[in-house]
Amino acid sequence: MKKPALFLAIAICCLSGFETLAQISVPFKSKTDDSIHNVFIWHSDTLRELRKDSIAIQSLFGHVKLQSEKTFFYTDSLAMNHKDNIIEAFGHVHINDKDSTDIYSDYMKYFVDTKKIIFQKNVQLLDGKGTLSTDELHYDMNMHIGDYYNGGKVVNKNTTVTSQEGTYYADTKDVYFKKNVKLKDPAYDLSADSLIYNSEKQLATFITTTFIRDSSGRTISTRDGFYDMKNHRAQFGKRPTITDKGETITADNIHFEDSTGISTAQGNAVFQDTVQSLTLISNLMIANKKTNTFLATQQPLIILKQDKDSIYITGDTVFSANIPDSVLRTPDSVQGMAIVRKAANPNDSSLRYLQIYHHVRIFSDSLQAVADSVYYSGLDSIFRLYINPVAWAGGYQVTGDTMFLYTKNKKPDRLFAFENSLVVGKSYTNMYNQIKGNTLNGYFKDGVIDYMRAKGSAEAVYYIKDDSMNLVGVNRVNKADVIDMIFLNKQLNKVVLREDADGVMYPIRKAKIDELKLRNFKWLDYRRPKTKYELFREAPEPQAVPEEKTGPVNEERKDTIQGLR
Template sequence: MKQKFTSLLFFFFFLFSFAHAQVATTDTNKVNIIRANFLYLKPEGQLQILSGNVQLSQNNTLFYCDSCIINSSANTFEAFGNVHINDSDTTNVYANHLNYVGNKKMAYLNGNVRLSDGHATLTTKQLDYDVASKIGTYHNGGKVVNKKSVLTSREGVYYTDIRDIYFKDNVELKDPAYYLKTDSLLYNTETQVARFIAETFIKDSAGKTITTKEGYYDVAHSRAEFTSRTTIKDKAMTATGDRIASDDSTGIIQIEGRGVLIDTAQGVNILANRIFANKKTSAYLATQKPLMIIKQEKDSLYVTADTLFSARLTDLYKNSDSLLKLIGVKEKDSTNRYFEAFRHVRIFSDSMQAVSDSMFYSFKDSIFHLYQNPVVWSRKSQMTGDTIYLYTKNKKADKIRTFENSFMVNEVQPGVYNQVKSTRLDGYFKEGVIDSVRARGAAESVYFIQDKDSAFTSVNKTSSDVLDVFFLKGEVYKVILRSSVKGTLFPISKKHPSEMHLQNFQWLEEKRPKTKYELFE
């Protein structure tokens, strides 16, 4: 009995000495035994079997398990049950089973694998974890949970030291605020920034969708930037551009490079190289060759300028309740919007064209206010004045008013012009074509009279207080003088058309937009 006790004491003394020797080694790749309830050493001395609260170490990495088999010559071990790797106190990995290659510092884990970096937790069936580089790789599906965000993919690489995860193949990110689907995604668990490197689809809880190929989305701050051709769609607006930056907290969207903004509520498209939009105020600013298209079935209206701006009328007149009541605008009214254009304004439709230095348009009254050297053309007729109001109905020209220094020119043929000059002109359109004009205040006119064969017979120069001009198919066919009439009828042989120009006459055909394609240049 005493001999058995002495042998048992010698065995435990040998186990303590062996474990102590393993801890004291200076080999940085050597796997050391820290503790175990039981140890069995095979006679060859190469295999050690440990069980019960097993703890091993390699440098700053700790390994825990229920039992394991160590091959000391190969510097490998296999662990079973409640496997836990604590890597430098920053990363924890859990599994049912582990194969570890000490010289390569590679851990091959399977069975309910979990990896946590303190911010997010990855779960998968199998994981290859490189202890040296702190990189975990899975190939058979994985899920990462970070606060309320859940990411899944077929394959993934987890860079635990920098908190980056590269997801690949059937990637999905689900969050209470949005859903994302792509083929490749780089996600940082600390900053909660997702970077896209493949075709990506995003949909938020409000129904807004984003289609892109490259960019990032900051989940924590609801900010995003896209650096390839991207489209953002919501209920009232669609934005497309080569580069888009979006901040949901402020509602600001910045579009650069072949930008397109579609206001679906108003049927208006904005094209520009740079566009700023505020979703909270429904305002947008377009620069760098901006073009506005007011869509209609047959004759869309195109407007270009150096700068285009649009916002709500209620924001424009918010400090004047009496004015808001007067114009009858309500916050949620579809007509609660206006446009402004600054510098080099050009307007084109098939039936009407115009230029000016600046413009204001209200959807409430459908009036174009043209300022500073405005010119409006309708077929062969041209109107100028200090200020012009162009009224539209169903998005077609309905009537026109010119104020101060009003002048209308109607081209009969090159070099021959009918003319009307007055303080104010009021013109009326029919089906988008000029139908009649009334001139008031020191009205003057020059009118070339033709016979049935369209040969010129005479020219009439008159003045009156009020003068009416009537058109047929866009050409003058009758002039009526209402009061205080004075005039002279000249035989056509006595007056050359160039002599029959009223004071301040000008024919500005070179400024006229000829086609809508000119506006894109």
């Protein structure tokens, strides 16, 4: 018998049936480098040696306490095998590692050479911040790392995380969960293939595709980021998507804080409202859930989706909020009851308004417009254009001090311009059809311009063509109460003067074209977004060029004009 074993045998003979009161050093010789590792027996009710197949097994029974370096072992009984350098513990196993981590189980196998432990049956690991439960845990005392491979659970206050596999890092209080990860929290439910959770900071870090559902029903899909459960804030990366009651937002990065209700989306952010068929794109969006407000900057673009002719709107800044209750609850003589009923549902996205300000540009196939600022209400579906608004429809330009665009089912329905309203359409080089009035209404049919009406001190200049579409004259209306422009297939078909019209018609050869411009005339076609791709680049104002002196049309000019179709 080797000296360590002989020493232990003598101790067993002396102490059998008695409680040990002083520590006994039990040396284990390494099989690889002949080094000695001492295990100290602090307490045992009984010590006994058994021999099986020439292998001596020292057994300790009753309130056993051992020490290996800074780790203490407690158990009902254990067996020490010096040949294989293994210590096995049975019943109420408990170890305390570095006075910071406690592990409990029904069974433990300690490999003395490698300082690795296998815990089995009813395993629990406690670190003062959370509890890890599993049926089998492999623990490395050198690295202070534990692994489970057959299902485990971590409970930290009100948060529970389960997974098929996991790795616990005692020094950092991190748990790396793998395979079928589920996190349950009073505020959130989470599922992922992998997740890192810090029990001390209550911080979940997302490293693979992760799906989250909060208590309000909002869902989040992300592949990167973190959620701080202690401070109720989160950040998501790699194009996360958040869906909330028919509204979806995705961006390169999204950050939000529950305490303030503020969330920020950065980098190619896309917001979609499926109820209103509205899409908003920008590089920066800021939303406040508590005030239900929304701000978008850095080239924001609004798309009002339609089957054939969507409306595109851009500006420097987009702001959205709920329509105030004072407005919602104001009865209207015709539809007041409908307004009051709508007010009972404050979460209805149709009860919001949009403010788009500075360098506003609007495009659809049937209508284009520019202005300094626009206000849109979901309650009445009216775009209100302020400060130098200009609109184009059916090849005609409309200007006025203020302009209202009424929509129906996201299509233009009526255009109303008041104060200094003027309609201009180009007929030929330096020749423009013009209608002016105190107010102007343009009416659309199925989203296409149908007719326009100028009313109040109306004036007009329009060029007349024969059935072959040759220019034959120009009509100068000095005064009329009402002037209508009738369109066909987006083109001017005829002009109708109503009530007390006073005007003169000039043959085209005798018309002084340069003088046939109404007050405040400006041709602003260079500002018109001709496609949706031109919304973010407005052409500079062209330099003034001396206009051709037309005068009466000569024979050569007459032939050119008459040949124009």
